[in-house]
Amino acid sequence: MPTDRPDDPREEETRMQPLTPFHLLRPQDLPRTVEELGDTASGPAAPQLAALAEALLDGPDEKTQDRAREAVALLDEALPDPEPVGTDPDESPGNRANDEAFAIVRVRGDALHLLRRSTAHAYLVLCEEESTTGTSLPAAQLHRLHLAFGALFALYSGTPVHRAEAAQGTPRAPRPLPAHTMGEADALRRWTRGHRVFMALVQGMVVAFHCMGDRLRAGDPERARQFLALATTLMRGSGAALTFTGDFPYSAYTVRVRPTLIPPSAPPDMTGLRWRDHEYLIRVLSDLRPLFGDLPPLLAADHRRLAEALDEAYQAHKSVCSHFVGSDTSSVLMADRTNESAVATLERFRRSRGQL
Numbered sequence: 001m002p003t004d005r006p007d008d009p010r011e012e013e014t015r016m017q018p019l020t021p022f023h024l025l026r027p028q029d030l031p032r033t034v035e036e037l038g039d040t041a042s043g044p045a046a047p048q049l050a051a052l053a054e055a056l057l058d059g060p061d062e063k064t065q066d067r068a069r070e071a072v073a074l075l076d077e078a079l080p081d082p083e084p085v086g087t088d089p090d091e092s093p094g095n096r097a098n099d100e101a102f103a104i105v106r107v108r109g110d111a112l113h114l115l116r117r118s119t120a121h122a123y124l125v126l127c128e129e130e131s132t133t134g135t136s137l138p139a140a141q142l143h144r145l146h147l148a149f150g151a152l153f154a155l156y157s158g159t160p161v162h163r164a165e166a167a168q169g170t171p172r173a174p175r176p177l178p179a180h181t182m183g184e185a186d187a188l189r190r191w192t193r194g195h196r197v198f199m200a201l202v203q204g205m206v207v208a209f210h211c212m213g214d215r216l217r218a219g220d221p222e223r224a225r226q227f228l229a230l231a232t233t234l235m236r237g238s239g240a241a242l243t244f245t246g247d248f249p250y251s252a253y254t255v256r257v258r259p260t261l262i263p264p265s266a267p268p269d270m271t272g273l274r275w276r277d278h279e280y281l282i283r284v285l286s287d288l289r290p291l292f293g294d295l296p297p298l299l300a301a302d303h304r305r306l307a308e309a310l311d312e313a314y315q316a317h318k319s320v321c322s323h324f325v326g327s328d329t330s331s332v333l334m335a336d337r338t339n340e341s342a343v344a345t346l347e348r349f350r351r352s353r354g355q356l
Contacts, residue, residue, distance in 0.1 A: 024106060024200075025118070026088065027277045027281075036111065037111070039112075041158030045074040045116060046068065052064070052153050064146075079109070079110075079113055088343045103192075122149075129194075137247065142240065148233055152200070155208075160340035161327065187248040188260065191256075197241045204282050208231040232306045235312075235313050236312060244321055257274070
């Protein structure tokens with residue numbers, strides 16, 4: 001892979017280090033109801049995740065990373081080797097290529113346990129990235145990202161899921177973080193790990209929307225409202241995750257990231273539009289359109305907040321694309337398949353999703 005600084009030992013180390021596999025459920029196997037989630041108050045690391053969820057309502061502190069590491073250790077000990085799915089007729093070549101590029105391994109087993117495990121791993125990655133190379137994200141945006149994970153830990157540990165919405169604008173004073181030193185040697189790691197953070201939040205949104213729809217169909221609008229609020233918190237967090245993923249200079253993208261998105265490094269069917277979990281989330285939202293069109297009055301304000309959060313997430317994605325590929329250029333992954341610019345594609349998606 002080309003570099004402007006071939007004598008930089010940090011860059012050589014980054015280039016040679018293999019990616020650790022990131023285990024994720026297939027989106028089709030995510031829980032669809034509260035009952036399918038199971039007994040969230042018990043099981044491996046449930047108390048630790050509940051404590052982490054409570055602490056993150058006020059924002060991360062100096063103990064947050066250690067708490068996350070403890071939860072990851074317990075979950076890995078309980079399930080050290082998740083069972084890979086193997087050949088999967090439900091995945092497209094593009095899905096498979098994207099998973100391979102980011103070392104995502106689809107696994108099967110107890111859904112709650114695997115959700116806890118993947119979410120805790122993703123959150124520990126976020127904490128490690130912050131504590132090593134820092135971030136340029138504003139404090140409020142960074143708080144939304146941590147709060148989203150706190151809301152997921154609450155859901156997966158049997159604690160109230162709706163409290164996170166009330167905490168949106170009340171972070172504690174930001175923790176001291178290292179200076180934002182993201183450079184060429186660190187950009188590819190941030191790009192990869194940031195996408196994993198985003199995927200964990202997307203899977204959480206799928207669960208939240210599934211459960212919201214289930215509660216609406218069951219005539220339980222109050223519980224549906226809690227899941228809608230959770231989905232909104234996660235949507236806001238996903239926008240911050242996308243910004244975090246691209247939180248490095250354009251020069252670092254050109255030297256370290258872009259070469260991995262084109263042949264021969266990139267798998268032949270890889271495309272930024274074929275993220276399997278995001279595709280599935282879009283299908284879930286499309287299936288919910290009739291319910292969104294006939295929501296009980298109790299959910300009207302929450303529906304508006306979701307629309308605002310969805311717009312924020314697409315704006316964040318557009319901002320990252322514009323920063324790296326420009327407003328009038330196709331993404332590297334789609335350049336030979338469409339003349340539509342990456343930003344124009346995202347704007348088209350934003351308008352379509354905004355009609356929920």
